[in-house]
Amino acid sequence: MTTTAEPATPVSEIGRARTRKEDARLITGRTRWTDNITLNGMLHAAMVRSPVAHGRITSIDVSEAKKMPGVVAVFTGADLDSEQSGLPCAWPINAEATPPRHVSIAVDKVNFAGEIIAVVVARSAAEARDAVDAVEFDIEPLEPVIDLNDALTDRTVIHSELGTNKWVTFPFDSVAAGATSGPSADEVIAAAENDPDSVVVTRTWRQQRLIPAFMEPRSVVVDPTGEQLTVWSSTQIPHVLRTMLGVTLGLPEHKLRVIAPDVGGGFGGKLQVIPEEILTILVANKLRRPVKWTETRSESLVSGHHGRDQIQTVTIAAKKDGTFTALKFDFIADMGAYFGLFTPAVPVFGAFIGPAVYKFPAYKAVFTDVFTNKTPTDAYRGAGRPEATFAVERIVDELAAVLGRDPMDLRKQNWIKNTEFPYTNAGGLTYDSGNYEAATEKALELFDYEGLRREQEERRRNNDPVQLGIGISVFTEMCGLAPSRLLGALGAGAGGWEHAAIRMLPTGKVEVVTGSSAHGQGHETAWSQIVADKLGVPFEDVEVLHGDTQVSPKGMDTYGSRSLPVGGTAVVKCAEKVIEKAKKVAAHLLEADESDIDFAAGRFSVRGTDKGITIQEVVFATFLSHNFPEGVEPSLDSEYTFDPENFSFPHGTHLAAIEVDTETGKVHLRKYVCVDDIGSVVNPLIAEGQIHGGLAQGIAQALYEEANYDEQGTLVNGTFVDYTLPSAADLPSFITDRTETPATTNPLGVKGVGEAGTIASTPAIVNGVLDAIRHLGVEHVEMPCTAQRVWRAIQEAEQQGGAQ
Amino acid sequence: MTQIRVTVDGVEYADDVEPRMLLVYYLRERLGKTGTVVGCDTSNCGACTVHLNGQSVKSCSVLAVQADGAEVTTIEGIARDGQLHPVQQAFHDNHALQCGYCTPGMIMQAIDLLGDNPDPDEQEIREGLEGNLCRCTGYHNIVRAVQDAARRMKPGASADTPAPAAVAGGGQ
Structure with a gap:
């Protein structure tokens, strides 16, 4: 069992430009997109959507649709309302009010064009879509609220229970937050306006509305066969979805299995609990049959959440020599008709990073979240940070133009020098x-x-x-979402940790379970590299498992550039636990004291001797457990949940x-x-x-x-x-x-x-x-x-x- | 229902299909050829690209009945004897895919492009792939992959790499 051979010179896996493991199936068409799934007896759902942005549903007649060939059932809001609950918003920002109920299917009023008003279930997807056209309905139009400034007048109020279209005004002030001392941004700007040695530049511009436009249309398959309810969804967040389904629909979480198989891109657009997930579950449960819903691209663009959409007023104050003295944001952000998972928080997420790379002695950011009769907005690649970065980087150029300075020189004059880190910015973040x-x-x-x-x-x-x-x-x-305590302090409904587990298989192969649910990022390759290095096993011997709550029961999923800094760290810590456990076994097998055991490149050795043993040998010895240290659990498998201390x-x-x-x-x-x-x-x-x-x-x-x-x-x-x-x-x-x-x-x-x-x-x-x-x-x-x-x-x- | 006879990836099928059935749904739903995917409903994205009698087509813009008597090659039919097609290999080697959803169509289009123009410059590649959308890669590495594949597929570049014309007709 004891080997004395010199280990081969280890080549570090971390840092290596490995081609991806994932590619093998993706370049040959051996893929597992949700829409590829076909189950026995599976039915197909299609959605009837409102063409009207704001209106009262006065009638829906499904009788003709029900007679169409292949149609099994047609449901309206009235049929499903008692069960549909409301879609979750995990971060409302505003503790003073209750977000308007975000229904999956409209009951008596529609608030954006694209909102679902009926669900058709048929034997084939084509038959379901045919029957969608046979659903007759009348919607009495109300005045649509489209423009953000118009929305703020409350001329027409979308959600009457709120009494206003304005959800919240969220202010961040660097002085109040303790991030800067001295006069506030408002005071600095007011003084600069009357100071011949200062200059103030204010601009207003749009962050236009964007659509994430992932290439794989969203798709959901629900299988109520057996004891569990299995939900396949083209989602970035299988774990969050499972918990939210438990919280919102009251489904017992332990009876729910959520699987995100191959997922074709997300960019934030699949960071959502969607009405179609809820409705597919409800109709599958009612019909006791597996049901699939796959969207058309047109449906996707009109109903999947959008991103950005702000009116930004940005003010910078500076001395005439170019020294920045204050920055102020005043952003009005379009929420669309309802809140998704992070809708009201997305703009605010830019507040902290607003000062960017610069040393602003005063900073203020005010965000006003407003409802309109448009598709809900939510996270789209960057989520809050592109908006803030655009504002600051554009205004710095405007200032440079006003001062007649080279814009790069002006940046250099005001940025944080490399000798000044760690540095707490005026948004309160410590870089x-x-x-x-x-x-x-x-x-x-x-x-x-x-x-x-x-x-x-x-x-x-x-x-x-x-x-x-x-x-x-x-x-x-700011990446690596996020320190859980900070999220809690900001009123978020979840933590920001990530989970990993490592299972050492008897033959020396390794299964790595990660809560980071990849959808194109290449986690299978990168995580294999990390584990290969940390455990000293071949890259090929590592299998990364993810995206199925039965295989990977814990996770906070993939968004906000968090996978590697948070999920990758969890993998590292987990591998360290495996080594700690294995060290005890190795010491026993090598008849040495644990403190004399070194581990490097997959081999445990007794310091100062040529005695050693490979990790695979330790794993097999643990599997046998014949010759095992007293009082030690015969398993090297480990778990770790990592909560970051900072972004x-x-x-x-x-x-x-x-x-x-x-x-x-x-x-x-x-x-x-x-x-x-x-x-x-x-x-x-x-x-x-x-x-x-x-x-x-x-x-x-x-x-x-x-x-x-x-x-x-x-x-x-x-x-x-x-x-x-x-x-x-x-x-x-x-x-x-x-x-x-x-x-x-x-x-x-x-x-x-x-x-x-x-x-x-x-x-x-x-x-x-x-x-x-x-x-x-x-x-x-x-x-x-x-x-x-x-x-x-x-x-x-x-x-x-x-x-x- | 109309009966069609069609050869897909070297296998001959005879099926009754609805006249309105699109080729892509015939491939996916009737034959289980789910390697070919649907990305839009306006023939803009190219995710569904296959070869019909050796020419690339968007299979969402072709009726199944139009494929009657034809030979169809999909992403599942271009590897030979366990050997990836040089374009598949080049996509892997150059990290030309991330989520992989556009990849089958992109590869099928790239094969067609190289069949027409075995030595394209960067601009010709970009224009040749204009009908295939990718949201992940910014196309940078896709262009590199096609350039790399063109090099590999040059006559005499490597004895065991099949020429694209021979592959475009299908077969396993």
């Missing part, structure tokens, strides 16, 4: 580490900042019809070279460079892929995407024909690089990467567009910066006399 200088220096070099500035000047001089702009965004964000703070410098054709308004993204500091990296290939995808979504907000409503509250671009996701032809290749300042708050030194690209890129692009045409007198272009908007902005500026 543990960072090095903005290093990332910026690398980015400027990769970008050829000086060369492009020269080209810009040349094009200006020559009055070139194509002008060049340089867009800058130096960002930081992690990735940062980076993003630079965009933007060409604007001043004659047509067409924007061309010529070059994009980003240097991100996401701390230590487990798999550079995966991390870089996350950056690429994040960039695409952030750039798409700046240039391409917007969910448009008409004045009746109809989503007018609710298909992929006109909701313009960028294609390969709309984006360039990206130049990405990294600096590495490890996080100090987790053993891996990781910070999270999922949202960085999205958060950083939107202001970089818009700043670049402005930088190209500012000399023509343009101060802002609303997103998306389409050719039409840019052209119009140039025309309007010219009519007003061009640049001052």
Whole structure:
């Protein structure tokens, strides 16, 4: 049993650009999407949705629909209301009021176009959809509340029980919060307005409404066969969903099994408990048959939650020498018609990160959450942080323009220097580490900042019809959601821990159970790398299990760039527990004292001797338990639940070279460079892929995407024909690089990467567009910066006399 | 009901189908070929791309009855003798997929693209994939993968990699 062979030189798995384990099934079509599931006797549900944004249901007639071929049942709100309860909001922000009941199926009133008013169940999906068209209904229209400022007048109140469309005004004041001392932002700004040595810049702009637009349409299969109720759902949050189904529907949690099989993207859009999950469960239970619901893309765009949608008023005060003295946000945020899981909290999440990389001596942020007759909003990649980052990075550029300063120099003057960490920002967050200088220096070099500035000047001089702009965004964000105590203090309905378990199989193979439920991120590969390193076993010998509450009973799931900093840390801690247990066994088998046992590269050895034993041998000896230390549990299996002490703070410098054709308004993204500091990296290939995808979504907000409503509250671009996701032809290749300042708050030194690209890129692009045409007198272009908007902005500026 | 005879991934099927049934639903619901997926209802996303007689089509825009007498190849039919198609291999090697939902269509379209243009430059690849949407990758690594696959598939690049034209017709 004792081996004396020298172990092979260990190659560290952590940090290795491993290609992914997940790919094998995904590139060959051996996939397990929820819609692939077919069960014996399974029926299909289809939803009848209101085309009216705001109205009273005066009649629903399902008699014709019930006669259609293959139709098994049709349910209306009246049939299901006593059982449907209300959909959960886990973070209402406002302790003073009760959120309006968010019904899964409307009973007498509809509050957005797309709201479900009936459920058809039929033998096939096609028959169910046919019968949807046969449901007759009348909805008496009420005046729709579409515009945010109009909503605040309460001319028409959507939820009469609240008596107002305003849900809450959430203020954050750095002085009140103890994050800064001295005068408040309001006082500083008031004083600066009358101070000849100071300058105050205020701007108001839109964060347009976006649609997450994951590629896999949402799908739910419910199987009531047997003792348990099994729910497959294309969700980011199988664990949260299970608990919430228990809390809201009163279903016994131990009789519920939720499975998120292969899930085709989420980006926050599947961080939700959806009406269709509730309704599929209710009808399956009623009919005692398995039922599937899969949405069409048009349904998805109109009914899946949207993101962003704010009117932002941003004020910055500074000394004339460029020193920032105060920052103030006043944001009005569109909740849509109802609250989802995190709807009212999403805007507020940006409050703490608002001061970004800068040293603001005073800061205030006011968020007003407002209901409208539109699809509910909720988390979309970045959730609160892109909005805040856009505000601060855009206003810094505006200030630079007013002061006549190079926008990068102005940033450098005001950012937190690398010698000043840990640093508590004016939002009350303590940034543990960072090095903005290093990332910026690398980015400027990769970008050829000086060369492009020269080209810009040349094009200006020559009055070139194509002008060049340089867009800058130096960002930081908060990842690793989240310290549970902090969430509690902020009124959230859940903690922010993550769970891991490791099972050592007799043959030396390893099962890793994680509560992080991946949907494209590559956890199976990254977690295998971590465990391979920590236990010294081959990468191939590790199997990662997730996304099924029966296999992985505990978890807080995947969102907020939390998986690696929180879930990955849980895996590390769990592996350490396995080693601690195995050490006792190894000491016994090697007839040595435990304190003399070292573990490295999968081998326990007696310090100062050549005696040793592999971890696989220890595992098998534990399996046999023949020769085992007295009083020790014969198992190496371990569990760990990790609760982070702080957020992690990735940062980076993003630079965009933007060409604007001043004659047509067409924007061309010529070059994009980003240097991100996401701390230590487990798999550079995966991390870089996350950056690429994040960039695409952030750039798409700046240039391409917007969910448009008409004045009746109809989503007018609710298909992929006109909701313009960028294609390969709309984006360039990206130049990405990294600096590495490890996080100090987790053993891996990781910070999270999922949202960085999205958060950083939107202001970089818009700043670049402005930088190209500012000399023509343009101060802002609303997103998306389409050719039409840019052209119009140039025309309007010219009519007003061009640049001052 | 209309009877169709169709060869899918090398297997011949004879089935009665509703005239309105789309090819993608025939593949998924009748044949269990769930490797091919549906991503939209307006033929914009390309997730359902397969080859029909060697040409890429969006199988949500083709009726099953239009495939009568035809040969269909899906993502499940392009690996040979346990060997991945070079485009599949290149997608894996270049991390050209994350959630993987667009991947079957993207791979089928990339094979078609390389069949038409074995040596595309970056812009030609981007334009050739314009009808296939991906929300995860920003297309960066998909473009790299197609460039890599083009290199691998050049005549003489590697003896054991099949040429795309031979694969496009299907077979297992």
